[in-house]
Amino acid sequence: MTDDYAIAADLYDYVVPYANRPDVAFYVDAAREAAGPVLEIGCGTGRVLIPTARAGVEIAGLDASPEMLAVCRTRLSVEPPEIQSRATLVHGDMRTFDLGRRFALATIPFRPFQHLLTVEDQLACLQSIHRHLTPDGRLVLDLFNPSIDLLANHPLGVESGHEPEFTAPDGRRVNRCYRTVAQDRFNQIGSHELIYDVTHPDGRQERLVHAFPLRYLFRYEAEHLLARAGFTVEHLYSDYSRSPYGAHYPGELIFVARLQ
Numbered sequence: 663m664t665d666d667y668a669i670a671a672d673l674y675d676y677v678v679p680y681a682n683r684p685d686v687a688f689y690v691d692a693a694r695e696a697a698g699p700v701l702e703i704g705c706g707t708g709r710v711l712i713p714t715a716r717a718g719v720e721i722a723g724l725d726a727s728p729e730m731l732a733v734c735r736t737r738l739s740v741e742p743p744e745i746q747s748r749a750t751l752v753h754g755d756m757r758t759f760d761l762g763r764r765f766a767l768a769t770i771p772f773r774p775f776q777h778l779l780t781v782e783d784q785l786a787c788l789q790s791i792h793r794h795l796t797p798d799g800r801l802v803l804d805l806f807n808p809s810i811d812l813l814a815n816h817p818l819g820v821e822s823g824h825e826p827e828f829t830a831p832d833g834r835r836v837n838r839c840y841r842t843v844a845q846d847r848f849n850q851i852g853s854h855e856l857i858y859d860v861t862h863p864d865g866r867q868e869r870l871v872h873a874f875p876l877r878y879l880f881r882y883e884a885e886h887l888l889a890r891a892g893f894t895v896e897h898l899y900s901d902y903s904r905s906p907y908g909a910h911y912p913g914e915l916i917f918v919a920r921l922q
C-alpha cells in the first residue's frame with residue numbers, strides 16, 4: 663500500500679482548516695461518554711487522538727501511513743507520561759486489522775473511510791470494526807455529504823479553495839489550495855489534489871502535490887452498507903454540534919451506529 667500522505671505529513675497539523683476543524687470536542691465528548699477504551703481508525707497525526715488521551719480516555723490509533731504515525735509519535739513523546747500511557751499506535755490497514763481486543767467506541771474522524779474505493783473494501787473495513795466492538799459498543803462513521811451542486815458544476819482542473827498562508831516550525835511558508843482533476847460519476851470517485859506551494863527560508867520555491875482518489879457516499883447508501891455489516895444507525899448528524907441530518911445542506915454525514 664502506498665503512503666500518499668507521506669508527501670505532506672509534516673505539514674498536516676499546521677494547515678489552517680485542519681487546525682481549526684470543529685470536530686475535536688465532539689470526539690472527545692463521545693470518548694468520555696463511552697464506558698471503555700476507544701479505537702480511532704485513520705488516526706493520522708493524532709489531531710483527535712491526543713486530545714482524547716489528554717481527556718483521560720484510553721485510545722488506540724490505527725493508521726496505514728508510517729509518516730503520519732511518526733508525526734503522531736513525536737507529538738505524543740512530549741506529553742506527560744500518564745497521557746502517553748493512555749495512547750497506543752498501530753500501523754495497519756482499516757480493511758484487515760486484528761488487534762485481538764474489543765473497544766467500547768470506534769471512530770473514523772475526518773473521512774478516512776472515503777479512501778476505500780470499492781464496496782468490498784468498505785464492507786471489509788466495517789466488518790473488521792464490528793469484530794473489535796464490545797456488544798454494547800458504538801461506531802462513529804464520519805463522511806462528507808456530497809453536494810449535488812458541486813458535483814454538477816465544480817470545474818475540473820482549476821485550482822481553488824485557497825487557504826490562509828501558514829508557517830511551519832522550520833520556517834517554510836506554505837500556501838495551499840486544491841483541485842479536482844477527474845470525476846468518475848459511475849463509480850462515485852473524485853480524483854483530487856491538495857497543492858502545497860512552499861517557500862523555503864532561503865527563498866527556494868517548491869510545489870508538493872498530494873494526489874488521491876476519494877469515494878463519495880450518499881446517505882442511504884451508507885445506511886445500507888452499515889446494515890450489511892451488522893450495524894443499526896442510532897443517530898445521524900449533519901455537524902459536530904449534533905444538529906440532525908437535514909438541518910443544513912450539504913453538511914456532514916456523521917453516523918452513530920451500534921451492533922444489531
Ligand SMILES: C[S@@+](CC[C@H](N)C(=O)[O-])C[C@H]1O[C@@H](n2cnc3c(N)ncnc32)[C@H](O)[C@@H]1O
Nearest residue numbers: 704705706709725726727755756771772774777
Ligand atoms: C484525512 S486524514 C484524517 C486523520 C485524522 N483522523 C484526523 O482527523 O486528523 C486520513 C487518514 O486516513 C489514513 N488512511 C487512509 N487509508 C487508510 C487505510 N486503508 N487504513 C488505515 N488508515 C488509512 C491516512 O493515512 C490518513 O492518516
